[in-house]
Amino acid sequence: MAANEYYTRMGDGKRVLMTKDQILADIQAGSADAADMGGIQALDDNDVEALLEIVCDRNRTVGVEPGKEVPLTYDIGQLDFTGDNGNSGNGVDMGRLEAALLHERALGADTFELAHSDYSIKPVKPVISMEMQTMEEIQNEIVIPYFYGAMPNMGLYYAPDGPYGNPADLMREFKIEEAMDQAEKSAQALARDIEYVATKIYDAGADGFNFDTTGAAGDADAVGTFNGVEKLRKACPNAYINVGMAGESVMGIHGSIEYDGQVVAGLYPHQQCKLAQKAGANVFGAVVNTSCSKSMAWNLARAVTFVKACTAVSGIPVHVNMGMGVGGIPMFETAPIDAVTRCSKAMVEIAKVDGV
């Protein structure tokens, strides 16, 4: 390695050597891409300089100054241990109680959650009474706030997994109006199921609910979730509700469906957070996806630009999603620690997030 080169990563996790000038160029390009797509401010010179320093740090891991730490919350429950590497897990089998206590007592988690192996709202319905029992049992042992977590995952309401026509299939046949209609019906079913599952589990002692990857099936998925959160907020005024998104832009599978009078397709984090707050969320989980073909510097600069614009306007705390393929971190099953620490430090110090 030459003196002017630095070890860094590509978006797929591959280690590469880059010069400081190359890293700087990628930081500027990544930030400019976010600014262009989101209609937001690019990072200023001070932020670019700070980001360059973080990426170019010669140490393997980096961190924030003592006293500047932020809350560390987890999604996907015990599945980060019990899932295999196709599920962002480590393939270590253990019970849900053990996983919860391990996160609380060994891994520094400030919150944790119970999750079903399918980690989706719809499959929880038929097993809700068992989930309630487990929630109650674990709440008797755990100290940190303990939520229930699941993805809205509206794709499960479409054929072949659910009762509604699949928009992807319908649109291929140019049945666009029908596709939109089916998306709207699915969103209504999702909102009903969110209210059912979340109020039941809240009754069993959950401190709140974490909606993970909201909008993964597109804009109707996001609208269904926001409507479900609204119902949940009315039913459980004191519940702690975290709405985490699926990406920096809400995919327009419907294209014109609205929440609170606003078209949801194409909204970016600084716009998404306002709808989450309006629905009744306590915390917004900003997400920016990683491009495997770009460097970590490009991805991180892009992610920080989006999230900084979000934290600047959000009326509720922003806990940025940091993990495999999000937040500038490479899309690699075992997220490299050098990337995880650099991206986390940048999010805290430059994007000013409230939590990770």
Added chain:
Amino acid sequence: MTDFTKENKELYDAMVAYKVPGITAAVEGARKAGMSATQIIDGLSAGMTQVGVLFERGKLFLPHVLSAAAGMKQAMTILDPELKASGETTAKKASVVMGTVEGDVHDIGKSICSTMLQCAGFDVHDMGRDVPKQTFIDEVKKGCTFCGMSALMTTTMTVQRDVISMLKDAGLRDKVVVMVGGAPVTQAYADKIGADVYGDSASETVAKVKDL
């Protein structure tokens, strides 16, 4: 030579506005002005390319792209009699089998790519999502000379490599252009598994394929 700048702009704008009635009106206007069927198709295609770009920049969404594609299809129906009468050809460039590989149900990126290829004049056989490996081989045996495989998970991208191996085993590898794409796929991975074309986006894929 007649200047069709105004009509070309109207065709382009109609496609970008993605409404079927607007597209057919622009086509009729261009015909009245004296544009040939192939000139009209070229004008529409330029608009469709821009639709793809706007989609990738998050300015248009999937129903809008498909509405534009429906308008293109309607335009072709209008122009077909003239094309046949004039002897102008609308022969498809090539047959393409497209699919999201087995084990993977992510459909959208592949569908956009299929639509863009169709609008670029390819005969697209879109097999949908979770497509068995053998289906790709069977379609190539039936005459597809392009094979496009999408994978959106690190656990399914290896199926692209498997299909390439199966094409080799069947003696078909030299008869087909293999295209790969999807979020975890990179140019380096495409090179590693021996694919011919890597597309970072639908429009990039179409641009690369058109140049072959």
